[in-house]
Amino acid sequence: MDNVYNINNQVAKIAKEHKIITDYVVKFKESLKNRDKKFFKGLATFFDFLEKDLKQHFRFEETIIFPAAISGDTQYDNVLLVLSLAKEHGMFETQLQALQSEIKQIQVSREKLSTDLIDRIKEFLDALKTHAKREITDLFPMVDANPASKDLLQVYATEMTRI
Secondary structure: OHHHOOOOOHHHHHHHHHHHHHHHHHHHHHHHHOOOHHHHHOHHHHHHHHHHHHHHHHHHHHHHHHHHHHHHOOOHHHHHHHHHHHHHHHHHHHHHHHHHHHHHHHHHHOOOOOHHHHHHHHHHHHHHHHHHHHHHHHHHHHHHHOHHHHHHHHHHHHHHHHO
């Protein structure tokens, strides 16, 4: 767990974190396009891995990136952006749990995935991708432009390795 919070290269770490999200979106969309039956039989496992990676990703942002952004620059717009992104994390976790529950129920009953469920999964993944893009285009440049925020990233990352 220590290397999760080791930020030797902050930009590379942030880019890697968001590539994980893109990889999940691409995998789902390609599997849907190709009607990959094997993928959809293992959809519950796909979502279990997504949940694990998202929780780690959200924790990284909520314990390091968001506090550094707010502490380094307390302007109203910046605080509002961070609070909005944090709120979205909670909404994504709730939506993910609901989707996982429905997918597991379908597995147990051996029903086919409905078009409605597939559409809701696509909407969830699209919203997640939009969220990640917003962090990359709005939040991270704000943090990068503020020397105090950049310094705090390293401090918070170091503190997390001690916990």
